[in-house]
Amino acid sequence: MRSSPEIYQREALAAPADESQMALQSIVILIVSVLSVLGAGWIILSFICFKALRSFRHQLILGLALSDFLMALNFLSSTAMNISGKEIGAREQKTFCSFNGFTTQVFVIQTDYWVLTIAMCTYVILAGHKSLSSWVQDQRILLSCLPWALSLLWAGIGLKLAGYGDIGAWCWFTSDKVRLLANFVPRWVIIIIILAMYARLYWILRKSHKSFISLGNSTSDPASGHRTTQGPMRSNHDAWRYYESDAAGRRKLQRIAKLMLMYPIVYMIVWTLPTAIRIYQTITHTPSPFALQTLDKACIVSQGLVDAVIYGINEVSLSQWRELVF
Known part of the structure; x- marks a missing residue:
């Protein structure tokens, strides 16, 4: 009769093969978890400290x-337990493992919903859909509750239908196929939707900027014509200043839209390896090398750090911190 660790290893291909690998992987994931805590904490602290970072979009980013x-x-809690010798896969830790797996599922898919919500609201506001934009900004409570409601629902269904078990540094679905279908396929659908929206937004703003420049060149030339009265000359000068100001604003929006195109691309880079490993292990029923498994988990845990770079580090936040510190 096989021992339970052998059965576990057969069912959870993502789990390390022995205790030494388990300890090493837990240390790596703990370090990445600390970086994600610091990254997410940067965004939260920036929101608390600076009024300039409390716009509607920043509330969603919060x-x-x-x-x-x-x-x-x-992730910190599960890796800390493994390192301390209280392995989360042990029979006596079954309740903790179920809770840890449920929490993992809640927040992994919840971050997807938040990223999608941010992208949709950003698109609606910057694309010029005024009535829809006003409606969206009036539904802040609803938009804040939806990611929580949906993620809790799906995590609860997962707990009931599949259950959660030890996969190494934390607990989750032990089946690669279940994780692939329940998490990775929907995530890639969301990434593609976000990429399409931001590409469309960039095209809209680029087209709008070109049209505005063309209109400005044809109707507002401050160097043309000679005015004999001071009034018309001042009016023409004010119009040109407004044109330059509006043009600068449109260029800024265009730069922002171009930067937003990088968001889904970064997510694609982060999630490519974990997805590839899920597909490989689902098809072959063979565990991938330990180094790749550890890198796979590190990519998943790095979400907080990645989001801090994407959403938390920008000209406004950096300038606000410089003013506060210096």
Whole structure:
């Protein structure tokens, strides 16, 4: 009769093969978790300290940062237990493992919903859909509750239908196929949707900027014509100043839209390896090398750090911190 560790190893291909690998992987994931806690904490602290970072979009980003922060703390708890010798896969830790797996599922998919919500609201506002934009900004409570409601629902269904078990540094679905279908396929659908929206937004703003420049060149030339009265000359000068100001604003929006195109691309880079490993292990029923498994988990845990770079580090936040510190 096989021992339970052998059965576990057969069912959870993502789990390390022995205790030494388990300890090493837990240390690596703990370090990455700390970085994600710091990254998410940066966004949260910036929101608290600076009024300039409390816009509607920043409120949604705060929701994402809170999810990243709590998810990283969840990973910290499981890795700390493994390192301390209380392995989360042990029979006596079954309740903790179920809770840890449930929490993992909640926040992993919740971050996807937050990223999608941020992208949709950003698109609606910057693309010029005024009535829809006003409606969206009036539904802040609803938009803040939806990611929580949906993620809790799906995590509860997962707990009931599949259950959660030890996969190494934390607990989750032990089946690669279940994780692939329940998490990775929906995530890639969301990434593609976000990429399409930001590409469309960039095209809209680029087209709008070109049309505006063309219109400005044809109707507002401050060097043309000679005015005999001071009034018309001042009016023409004010119009040109307005044109330059509006043009600068449009260029800024275009730069922002171009930067936003990098968001889904970064997510694609982060999630390519974990997805490839899920597909490989689902098809072959063979565990991938330990180094790749550890890198796979590190990519997942780095979500808070990645989101901090994408959403938390920008000209406004850096300038606000410089003013506060210096």
